[in-house]
Amino acid sequence: MTELRIAFTLNGEPCEAQTAAHRTLLEVLRARGAVDVKEGCGEGVCGTCTVLLDGEPVSSCLVLAARAQGRDLMTVRGLGDAGAPHPLQSAFVAHGAAQCGFCTPGMLLTAYALLRDRPRASRAEIRRAIAGNLCRCTGYTKIIDAIAACAEGAARG
Amino acid sequence: MAESPAATRERLRVVGRRLPRHDARDKVLARTLYAADWQMPGMLEGAVLRSPYPAARITRIDTSRAAACPGVAAVLTARDVPHNILWTDVPGQTSVVGPLRARVQVLADDQVRYQGEAVALVAAETREIADRALELIDVAYEAQPGVFTTEDALRPDAPRVHEEGNVLATWRVRCGDADTALARAHAVVEQTYRCGLIDHAYLEPEAGVAWIDADGVVVVRASTQVIEHFRDVADVLGLPHNKVRVIGPYVGGGFGGKEDVTVEVFLGLLAYRTGRPVRMVWSRQESLLARPKRHPFTLRYRTGAARDGTLLAHRIELTADAGAYAYLSALVLLYATVTAAGPYRVPHVAVDARAVYTNNPPTSAMRGFGAMQMVLGYESQIDQIARRLGLDPVEVRRRSALRRGDRLPVGQALDTHVAVAEAAERAWAALGPPRAPSSPRHRVGRGLACNLQPYGRLVWLRDWASAWVGLEADGSVVVRCGVPDVGGGQASSLCQIAAEALGVEPDRVTVHIADSALTPLAGTTTATRQLYMSGNAVLVAATQLHDEVRRVAARLLETPVEQVALADGAATAGPERRVLLADVVKECARLGVPRSHLGVYHAPAGDPVDLERGGGRVFPDYTFGAHAVEVEVDVDTGAASVRRHVACHDVGRAINPQSVEGQVQGGAVMGLGYGLMEEIIVDRGVNLTTSFASYLIPSALDVPDVEPIIIESGDGKGPFAARGIGEPPIGPPAAAIANAVEDAVGVRITDLPITPEKIARALGLLSGG
Numbered sequence: 001m002t003e004l005r006i007a008f009t010l011n012g013e014p015c016e017a018q019t020a021a022h023r024t025l026l027e028v029l030r031a032r033g034a035v036d037v038k039e040g041c042g043e044g045v046c047g048t049c050t051v052l053l054d055g056e057p058v059s060s061c062l063v064l065a066a067r068a069q070g071r072d073l074m075t076v077r078g079l080g081d082a083g084a085p086h087p088l089q090s091a092f093v094a095h096g097a098a099q100c101g102f103c104t105p106g107m108l109l110t111a112y113a114l115l116r117d118r119p120r121a122s123r124a125e126i127r128r129a130i131a132g133n134l135c136r137c138t139g140y141t142k143i144i145d146a147i148a149a150c151a152e153g154a155a156r157g
Numbered sequence: 158m159a160e161s162p163a164a165t166r167e168r169l170r171v172v173g174r175r176l177p178r179h180d181a182r183d184k185v186l187a188r189t190l191y192a193a194d195w196q197m198p199g200m201l202e203g204a205v206l207r208s209p210y211p212a213a214r215i216t217r218i219d220t221s222r223a224a225a226c227p228g229v230a231a232v233l234t235a236r237d238v239p240h241n242i243l244w245t246d247v248p249g250q251t252s253v254v255g256p257l258r259a260r261v262q263v264l265a266d267d268q269v270r271y272q273g274e275a276v277a278l279v280a281a282e283t284r285e286i287a288d289r290a291l292e293l294i295d296v297a298y299e300a301q302p303g304v305f306t307t308e309d310a311l312r313p314d315a316p317r318v319h320e321e322g323n324v325l326a327t328w329r330v331r332c333g334d335a336d337t338a339l340a341r342a343h344a345v346v347e348q349t350y351r352c353g354l355i356d357h358a359y360l361e362p363e364a365g366v367a368w369i370d371a372d373g374v375v376v377v378r379a380s381t382q383v384i385e386h387f388r389d390v391a392d393v394l395g396l397p398h399n400k401v402r403v404i405g406p407y408v409g410g411g412f413g414g415k416e417d418v419t420v421e422v423f424l425g426l427l428a429y430r431t432g433r434p435v436r437m438v439w440s441r442q443e444s445l446l447a448r449p450k451r452h453p454f455t456l457r458y459r460t461g462a463a464r465d466g467t468l469l470a471h472r473i474e475l476t477a478d479a480g481a482y483a484y485l486s487a488l489v490l491l492y493a494t495v496t497a498a499g500p501y502r503v504p505h506v507a508v509d510a511r512a513v514y515t516n517n518p519p520t521s522a523m524r525g526f527g528a529m530q531m532v533l534g535y536e537s538q539i540d541q542i543a544r545r546l547g548l549d550p551v552e553v554r555r556r557s558a559l560r561r562g563d564r565l566p567v568g569q570a571l572d573t574h575v576a577v578a579e580a581a582e583r584a585w586a587a588l589g590p591p592r593a594p595s596s597p598r599h600r601v602g603r604g605l606a607c608n609l610q611p612y613g614r615l616v617w618l619r620d621w622a623s624a625w626v627g628l629e630a631d632g633s634v635v636v637r638c639g640v641p642d643v644g645g646g647q648a649s650s651l652c653q654i655a656a657e658a659l660g661v662e663p664d665r666v667t668v669h670i671a672d673s674a675l676t677p678l679a680g681t682t683t684a685t686r687q688l689y690m691s692g693n694a695v696l697v698a699a700t701q702l703h704d705e706v707r708r709v710a711a712r713l714l715e716t717p718v719e720q721v722a723l724a725d726g727a728a729t730a731g732p733e734r735r736v737l738l739a740d741v742v743k744e745c746a747r748l749g750v751p752r753s754h755l756g757v758y759h760a761p762a763g764d765p766v767d768l769e770r771g772g773g774r775v776f777p778d779y780t781f782g783a784h785a786v787e788v789e790v791d792v793d794t795g796a797a798s799v800r801r802h803v804a805c806h807d808v809g810r811a812i813n814p815q816s817v818e819g820q821v822q823g824g825a826v827m828g829l830g831y832g833l834m835e836e837i838i839v840d841r842g843v844n845l846t847t848s849f850a851s852y853l854i855p856s857a858l859d860v861p862d863v864e865p866i867i868i869e870s871g872d873g874k875g876p877f878a879a880r881g882i883g884e885p886p887i888g889p890p891a892a893a894i895a896n897a898v899e900d901a902v903g904v905r906i907t908d909l910p911i912t913p914e915k916i917a918r919a920l921g922l923l924s925g926g
Contacts (some may be wrong), residue, residue, distance in 0.1 A: 017548060023340040032194075033397075034186030035187075035190070035193075035656075038191070038193075038360075038361070038409075039193070039362075039438075039600065040360045040361070040362075040441065040849075041848070041849040041891050042440055042441055042442075043441065043442075043848055043850055045848070045849035045850050046360060046441075046849055048360050069773050069776040075187075076185075076186075076187045077186075077187055080186070081186060082188075084188055085185070085186065089185040089186065092181065092184075092185045093177045093178075093181045093182050093185055094177055095815075096175075096177070096178070096181070096815040096816065096818070096819050097181075098178075098181040098184040098185055098818055099188055099644040099645065099646070099823065100359065100360070100361065100407070100408060100409045100410040100643065100644025101180070101181070101183075101184030101185075101407065101409070101644065102191065102360040102361040102409030102410060102644075103360045104185055104187075104357070105187050108185065127857045127858060128857075128858065130857045131856045131857045131858040132856070133857075134360065134849075134854060134856060135360070135857075136358055136359050136360055136410050136412070136823075136827065136854065137410060137644050137645075137819070137820075137823045137826060138819055138822060139822035139823040139824075139825075139826030139827075139860065139863050140822075140857040140860065140862075141822050141862045141863060142815075142818070142819060142822065143857075144857070144862070
């Protein structure tokens with residue numbers, strides 16, 4: 001089994017990991033304690049394990065860990081913390097967008113990437129953007145409400 | 158009691174507010190440690206070997222090569238399980254099914270009855286080694302003929318799934334004289350419906366960690382709706398019940414799929430055998446393959462109505478595929494039988510229901526639990542009667558809608574508000590003026606469906622829940638309650654209820670949940686019962702505490718107790734006189750007055766009733782609702798999409814309106830998935846849909862924004878007159894879509910899911926088959 005040593009940044013911190021060449025990014029992240037990345041299907045369908053790889057949302061279950069070499073990774077813990085939650089995190093709480101919460105980390109990261117690229121995203125654009133992140137609890141409406149509330153030009157309240 | 162609903166709402170300070178949930182804060186920050194996130198020093202990884210055959214004899218198992226594999230700590234087969242029987246029901250339910258039938262073998266002994274049945278367990282240093290060890294277990298199977306449809310299973314010469322025969326359970330209802338009434342009815346509609354096999358598909362697959370603690374207690378921390386499975390783990394291991402503890406972390410979705418035992422017993426066995434912590438995490442594929450699913454039903458309805466559309470009679474035959482083991486099938490069938498006539502007054506009803514064993518995946522609890530499958534039957538029937546008689550869909554429902562005091566066909570009188578007619582009217586009206594089709598090849602149609610769903614368990618289970626509420630010296634509040642939180646806000650609702658009763662803000666309340674050793678037992682998070690049961694238990698405890706504290710506060714304030722109110726963390730008597738709750742608590746301590754109470758709530762109880770003779774009360778109460786949808790059908794492809802969806806339910810009182818809306822929207826969308834797209838496909842016992850790429854659940858692009866309408870009738874049996882809302886919203890969508898499709902393009906689809914192919918075939922767009 002080929003062993004690799006990879007270096008990357010995780011939420012701004014430099015990291016190194018020793019891993020077998022066939023390991024996925026999801027496996028390597030969880031093994032090093034980044035359990036904020038959740039596994040929902042392991043086949044790239046549900047979006048639960050979404051992380052940002054150089055800023056782009058990817059299903060970490062479909063990315064070989066070796067591909068993270070020299071790149072920048074962000075998980076939901078990089079978005080904000082209890083002292084300084086990201087506005088999306090606060091909006092998800094305020095709008096009741098998290099029920100069981102298992103899809104929430106991946107959903108937040110997809111939403112973050114969307115609003116970074118399209119700050120004035122419409123509800124239809126939000127719907128399209130999160131179509132790769134499945135949620136079984138909310139019916140999506142309150143998730144879309146929360147993301148829409150963080151878009152530029154949204155009515156505050 | 159005489160207070161009006163509006164007056165009560167006015168008086169409440171915390172209950173009724175759209176409060177953010179405390180657990181949501183942890184979840185958005187990813188601080189919540191779900192079952193699979195738990196790690197312990199020296200932890201092994203567990204894995205399950207599963208049968209590739211749906212029906213086979215095991216002639217030999219050789220585990221020696223697996224056991225010799227470096228890094229393998231244990232390999233277990235049926236021989237190694239102290240008591241290889243898992244009862245698949247709870248005390249009181251066994252009599253329904255018969256003691257022999259309500260059990261599952263923990264590991265297959267010499268017979269496997271479905272593809273995916275557990276045959277052996279492994280614990281190893283890594284998951285990779287565990288997987289390798291599974292491959293090294295040598296099992297010789299002798300494939301046998303199986304039965305894969307209920308029709309085949311009922312043939313006299315069919316292979317028997319279990320020795321006792323293939324009919325697992327039957328229920329009958331006889332109310333009035335259905336045959337005579339049907340013969341005299343002005344309009345009779347007869348139709349057979351089929352609803353399919355579906356999966357819960359929560360995003361969190363089954364997982365847990367078990368270890369032996371310093372007192373020798375086996376601890377299982379697992380994703381479950383039922384921490385009281387500690388008894389099952391103990392029985393299988395042959396340990397006293399008080400030597401097993403189940404801790405329930407926040408669950409990543411349950412929907413009934415984590416009601417039966419999943420990983421708990423396997424983990425207990427492996428931890429007990431190895432003496433080390435063991436984690437077991439099922440993959441999505443394993444979850445889709447091996448865990449019990451929703452019962453497919455065949456529903457045959459003959460329905461008769463008078464000239465004005467008034468319902469007169471139903472003759473109903475129900476057949477449910479129970480799969481290879483009983484699990485909760487007999488009870489699912491009971492729910493179906495009791496609710497099969499829908500939320501309507503129907504004077505003559507005959508129901509014959511049976512659940513049948515096959516070598517298909519086992520079926521058991523899923524949100525709606527038998528009652529939801531019936532909605533397709535009774536709501537398709539009433540819609541066709543309206544169409545036949547040229548009546549408005551709301552009018553025909555209003556004419557027969559149940560009202561308070563009416564009896565269900567099983568004889569239970571409804572003793573709380575029944576909002577069926579109001580819900581139908583409001584949901585339908587909310588659709589507003591019809592909208593134009595989006596292209597010339599689209600047709601628009603509308604459909605309505607009402608439903609009833611019990612909340613709380615069968616009265617003869619004598620259900621109860623307990624909770625402990627205490628005040629700390631600083632005036633903060635602690636709630637301890639054994640409720641598992643599956644994401645519906647179960648824990649945060651208890652904070653709101655305690656805060657209301659004790660006059661504090663909810664953020665002054667901490668709730669500890671779901672630990673079978675440390676929190677008072679509160680029963681299962683199933684059957685739309687936790688807000689009702691645990692909510693009432695917390696209210697009982699908090700009210701007792703309130704009354705004690707108020708008496709002591711009256712002494713401190715030197716005022717009659719009637720003039721003292723607890724609010725804003727203080728006891729007050731008028732604007733001038735005020736003492737902080739913390740100071741009252743200290744005075745309680747000085748006087749030796751208790752600062753905590755254990756509250757127990759007992760649901761209405763009764764003896765088992767004879768459904769056939771119309772015995773009386775079966776459930777504590779029911780939640781009523783109606784959904785209206787606007788559907789657009791593409792007449793070139795047969796594809797139907799839901800453009801509008803209004804969902805209206807009477808929840809009695811919304812403890813947290815935001816959580817109620819979340820339940821309604823999420824349940825409705827799960828119902829849309831059931832109606833439009835979800836289907837586990839099993840070919841001669843072999844599951845062909847064991848991935849999310851083949852088992853499709855709704856994405857954000859497949860569904861509209863569901864518009865909730867919450868009726869607060871101020872009447873219900875939960876705390877502050879709440880009714881349960883966990884299961885009810887999943888019921889109506891599929892039938893509402895079927896009704897809307899007929900409205901749009903004039904064809905009646907009777908089989909779920911309503912796929913483009915079925916509509917296209919009905920429209921004559923496809924040739925053959």
